[in-house]
Amino acid sequence: xxxxxxxxxxxxxxxxxxxxxxxATRIAELANAxxxxxxxxxxTNTAYFDFLQKxxxxxxxxxxxxxxxxxxxxxxKEKTDIIRHTIFSGKITEDFKNELAKxxxxxxxxSIGWLNSKNNEFVAIRSSIISxxxxxxxxxxxxxxxxxxxxxxxxxxxxxxxxxxxxxxxxDVLLMLKDKQLNINDFSVxxxxxxxxxxxxxxxLLTSKNQNERNNCVIEAVYGFGGRLxxxxxxxxxxxxxxxxxxxxxxxxxxxEWQYVRVVxxxxxxxxxxxxxxxxxxxxxxLKDLTTLAKKIETCFxxxxxxxxxxxxxxxxxxxxEPLYKNNIKKEEYQQKISGFKSDVLLRGxxxxxxxxxxxxVVVNNSSDLLxxxxxxIIVTEMTNIEMNNYIKKAxxxxxxxxxxxxxxxxxxxxxxxxxxxxxxxxxxxxxxxATIQVNGNKAEVCSVDGVKLVDVDYKKLxxxxxxxxxxxxPKKKKVxxxxxCYEDISNIESIEFPINKLFTDKELEDLIKLEKKEMxxxxxxxxxxxxxxx
Numbered sequence: 001x002x003x004x005x006x007x008x009x010x011x012x013x014x015x016x017x018x019x020x021x022x023x024a025t026r027i028a029e030l031a032n033a034x035x036x037x038x039x040x041x042x043x044t045n046t047a048y049f050d051f052l053q054k055x056x057x058x059x060x061x062x063x064x065x066x067x068x069x070x071x072x073x074x075x076x077k078e079k080t081d082i083i084r085h086t087i088f089s090g091k092i093t094e095d096f097k098n099e100l101a102k103x104x105x106x107x108x109x110x111s112i113g114w115l116n117s118k119n120n121e122f123v124a125i126r127s128s129i130i131s132x133x134x135x136x137x138x139x140x141x142x143x144x145x146x147x148x149x150x151x152x153x154x155x156x157x158x159x160x161x162x163x164x165x166x167x168x169x170x171x172d173v174l175l176m177l178k179d180k181q182l183n184i185n186d187f188s189v190x191x192x193x194x195x196x197x198x199x200x201x202x203x204x205l206l207t208s209k210n211q212n213e214r215n216n217c218v219i220e221a222v223y224g225f226g227g228r229l230x231x232x233x234x235x236x237x238x239x240x241x242x243x244x245x246x247x248x249x250x251x252x253x254x255x256x257e258w259q260y261v262r263v264v265x266x267x268x269x270x271x272x273x274x275x276x277x278x279x280x281x282x283x284x285x286x287l288k289d290l291t292t293l294a295k296k297i298e299t300c301f302x303x304x305x306x307x308x309x310x311x312x313x314x315x316x317x318x319x320x321x322e323p324l325y326k327n328n329i330k331k332e333e334y335q336q337k338i339s340g341f342k343s344d345v346l347l348r349g350x351x352x353x354x355x356x357x358x359x360x361x362v363v364v365n366n367s368s369d370l371l372x373x374x375x376x377x378i379i380v381t382e383m384t385n386i387e388m389n390n391y392i393k394k395a396x397x398x399x400x401x402x403x404x405x406x407x408x409x410x411x412x413x414x415x416x417x418x419x420x421x422x423x424x425x426x427x428x429x430x431x432x433x434x435a436t437i438q439v440n441g442n443k444a445e446v447c448s449v450d451g452v453k454l455v456d457v458d459y460k461k462l463x464x465x466x467x468x469x470x471x472x473x474x475p476k477k478k479k480v481x482x483x484x485x486c487y488e489d490i491s492n493i494e495s496i497e498f499p500i501n502k503l504f505t506d507k508e509l510e511d512l513i514k515l516e517k518k519e520m521x522x523x524x525x526x527x528x529x530x531x532x533x534x535x
Contacts, residue, residue, distance in 0.1 A: 003099050004044065005043060005044055005047040005050070006042070006043055006044070006047070006103045007020065007041060007042050008040075008041045008042075008103070009028045009037065009041065012024065012025060012028035012032075012042065016028075016044075017130075018130060019045055019046065019190065020042045020190040021045075021128030021139070021189075022322075023140075023143060023192065023320060023322075024192050026320065026321055027318075027319075029300070029301075030300075033300050035297060035300070036315065036316060036317050037318050037319070038124070038194040038195040038197050039194065039195045040123070040192060040193050040195060041103045042128065042190050042191065042193070043193065044190050045190050047191075048165055048188055048189050050096070051090060051092060051165065052090075054091075054093060055090035057087065061086065061087075062184070064086075065169070068080075068174070070174075070178060077171065080171045080174065088159075088162050100161075104120075104121070104123075104154060104157060107121045107195055108120055121195055123152070123193050123194060124148070124150075124195075124196050124319075125148050125151055125157065125160040125163075125191060125192065126146070126147040126191070126192045127142070127143045127167055127191060128191070129143050129168075129190075130188045131187050135186060138176060140322070142176075145167040145170050145172060146163050146164045146166075148160050149196060149225065149226060150262050150267050164189055165189050167189070168187060168189050196262075197310045198262055198312065199310035199312050199317075200223070200224075200311055200312060201223055201311045202221070202222060202226065203221035203222055203236055203308075203309060204220050204306060205218070205220075205290055205293065205305075205306075205307040206218040206219075206305075206306055206405055207295070207304045207305045208298070208304035208324060210351065210354050215242060215243060216240050216241060217240070218238070218240055218405055219240075219282070219291075220236040220237065220238050220405055221236055221282050222259070222281060223281060224259030225310055226260045231406050234254075234402070234404075235254040236254055236404050237251075237252070237253050237254050238251070238252040238350050238423060239287060243294060243295055248287070252350065252423065255277050257271065257277060286316075293309070303323050303325075304324040304325060305322065305323060306321065306322055306323075306324045307320070307321045308321070344447060346430065346447060347399075347425075347430065347445070348424070348444055348445055349400075349421040349422055349425070349427070349444050349445075349446070350403070350405065350421065350423040350444055351442065351443070351444040352404075352413060352421065352422045353413035353418060353419055353441050354441045354442050355397075355418065355442070356439065356440050357419045357439050358436065358437070359377055359436070360435070360437075361377075361378050361380050361399075361432065361433055361434065362377045362378070362379055362380065362395075362433055363432065364380065364381040364388070364428075365381070365382075370387075374395075375396070376396065377394070378397045378398070378399065379395045379397070379399070380398075380400075380427050380437075381399075381401070382401045382428050383400050383408070383409070384412070385408060386408065392418070395418070397418055397419040397420060397421075398412075398413055398420045399421050399422075399431070399439055400420075400421075400422045400424065401424055401425055401426060402422070402425075407422060409422055410422060419441035421446055427446060431446070437449060500524075503524070503528065503531065512524075
């Protein structure tokens, strides 16, 4: 039975987004559209707020945040560690623990004929962040901070729920909020608990190859579960399928060295046999079923989607879906204006971000090579990592040997609207630093254009048909309670509110209304001054 703290997927609706966040709401929409998702429930942000309130943690945590010296790494780490310890030391109520125990037990219920049985299920636990519409992209980044697979037993589930709650106060999240001048009060946490599917294969499905090529879908697959995590570490099998005809347009198998497996209740890496390493991950039937799924989910949501999926035996389960594009870029405005000339295709790979750019190759094999990157450079490397973020911002495009449609290079280049081609296999070995090359993200090609004058692209002047939440706008001034003023940036405050029931007790209010108006105003004024002095 659902409560204010726990709601099953089948009983969630779009109206519950403020309780459970967008990620959980999308999973519920899939379940209600009869698309197979692992059974599960959501712990609402009401449980999160109650936990903070009953343990008197809100003021304590915000006081710690207020005193963080963000310029001192040691102080920053020390105080975020204190916040984490404070949350883990907090007690959950017996009522909530009982509700959670009942919801967890229900996941393990089985019916075989007239026999019923109950088992402790292995579950996957993930965060679903509640935020304003304007901050939804940041909420997605925060959701990456926490989550675990193969959790079994009530005590471990409670520990992982606290892990999700604590993730909102991690170093990375607090730094992101500070950089964007956002208030931690604008975010809260719900927790998704789902049956763990021990998959033979897993991966992602892009229901449209790109914004200008909606007829084809892209499927990327690896052995084992944890597909989204693995695709950030290794090169998957890559398939491009025509959705209407069901024909394979492009297929690029990849060698996989290891996979995730469950061993005695823990997630472990297992080396694959020589045969498995070279074997294709998906057969024609699986590709057909995933293509059908792509069309169904894209129809359900009305826009192209990025879908996380797993296959157990022959059954497909969807773990998550989200819009593939956050804006609509006009093709003709995104193309680089390049003079007519002949170019030789050096390499082909997988398109990770659209667009065309000419530039001077910088082959990056180590950190010192990054110092060579300028605004005219194209980064060529085996795989990118977070250390390269600032250099990718400076460069014109990125080419990698390995990678997937959601690898680090793909994610960063999509955000920056820069061309990116991944999974070329040998780019960092075949291309020399200083060579003039062209990266065509639309065709997934890297071409030689030596001897041709570079044609500049001013990415800042590119025009987009951006959604409203992406358009830059000045932070809106807001009204704040006098008790919360110390947590706010004073430049964003329009007015300060003093609710009368926060200034006086019920008994004092009864006495107050009996007074003359002039005397009443004087008492209220003095009480406001007293409270300001306490801040």
